[in-house]
Amino acid sequence: MVGSGPAGLTFARVLHRHGHPVTVLERDPSPDARPPGGTLDLHEGLGQRALDRAGLLAGFQALSRPEGQAMRVLAPDGTVLRDWRPRPDDLANPEIDRRHLRDLLLGPLDVQWGRGVTRVTPGGRDGALVHFADGRQEAFDLVVGADGAWSRVRPALSPVTPHYTGVTSVETSLDDVDVRHPGLARLIGDGSVAAYGANRSVVAQRNSGGHVKVYAKFRAPLDWHADVDPADAEAVRASLLTLFDGWAAPVLDLLRHGAAFVHRPFHTLPVSHTWTHVPGVTLLGDAAHLMPPLGAGANLAMLDGAELAEAVAAAPGDPDEAVRAFEEQMWARAGKWAAITTAGLERLVSPDPAAALALFDQVHDG
Ligand SMILES: Cc1cc2nc3c(=O)[nH]c(=O)nc-3n(C[C@H](O)[C@H](O)[C@H](O)COP(=O)(O)OP(=O)(O)OC[C@H]3O[C@@H](n4cnc5c(N)ncnc54)[C@H](O)[C@@H]3O)c2cc1C
Secondary structure, eight states: OBOOSHHHHHHHHHHHHTTOOOOEEOSSSSTTSSOOOSOEEOOTTTHHHHHHHTTOHHHHHHHOBGGGGOEEEEOTTOOEEEEEOOOTTOOSSOEEOHHHHHHHHHTTOOEETTOOEEEEEEEETTEEEEEETTSOEEEESOEEEOOOTTOSSGGGTOOOOOEEEEEEEEEEEESSHHHHOHHHHHHHTTSEEEEEETTEEEEEEEOGGGOEEEEEEEEOOTTTTTTSOTTOHHHHHHHHHHHTTTSOHHHHHHHHTOOOOEEEEEEEOOTTOOOOOOTTEEEOHHHHHOOOOSSOHHHHHHHHHHHHHHHHHHOOSOTHHHHHHHHHHHHHHHHHHHHHHHHHHHHHSOSSHHHHHHHHHHHHTO
């Protein structure tokens, strides 16, 4: 297994539950080497189903925040357009901090940290050969590439690389929001607040412990920040405040109070990305089907991981047919979600902000 994101850890944990050995190779030197990113909503039929197969649903329920599903929608002038709150018993899409999810999945697993993979060569006498950044090589019966958007395993199966969607996100965060910014804390509520304008939006989402992630999303060329040093927080802030000039003060305050800014252009793989099956190597999660971040990617990654683990556990002697059948199933499901999220991104960051509101209504009216 290459990668210890949601896909890799779910695969490893389900395999471990079935009593099968699995080696997890992770490039990061330690679990907390990078900030873990924002909160994830795990859907009943996808991510939660995967956790159930890992025997971790009760653990998830103890850590997740059903109230985090709440969402308020604003116009750029601050008018509240929608104020949606989940029923107390609504467990359809509770939120969980990525760090909590990672620790839940990690449990007893033995991850080899600091083992960056550079490439994989299938078809060797002892299995597929994994090449490491430190020059070493090791052969495995089955190499599962769960190494995300810029997968180093993928070239063994497919020449396709991610392409830029034309939408960029600049991310910042607020700490201790209830104490330091009580007005913003009330605006964000238990879940998130989003303001949609023409071709741009600002979204703020509560994580646990009073931490809030703020995303400014907009259409722009990939090099939009060519004149701005991304490490210069004040310069990035100034360019964002110019981009959102005229928006309501509380929305701009979300950007004014952010500490550092991280630039995340949205890339995707083609909607129907498949490959010719190669024995001994496969892909899961973003490595296989990177799509716009509209709440499906981690869910699909986890269900991929759980399903492949069960398929491999059921055919330990010769898993190749099981892997082949799994790939067909994953491609069909991912293709459907890639089409939904690609169309969703067009509506969420659209010349007509009414398109975003209509999408919100469609999702929240079922
Ligand atoms: C802003 C944002 C918000 C999102 N919100 C949601 C949400 O609410 N719900 C949802 O379902 N999805 C969400 N997503 C999408 C989700 O984050 C991804 O789809 C998900 O993390 C994919 O999981 P993965 O395990 O396939 O890959 P990743 O999470 O990318 O994990 C890959 C792992 O592989 C490791 N790795 C990479 N290269 C190598 C290498 N060469 N050698 C060894 N290890 C390597 C990485 O360090 C990492 O640990 C969001 C994405 C973004 C950007």
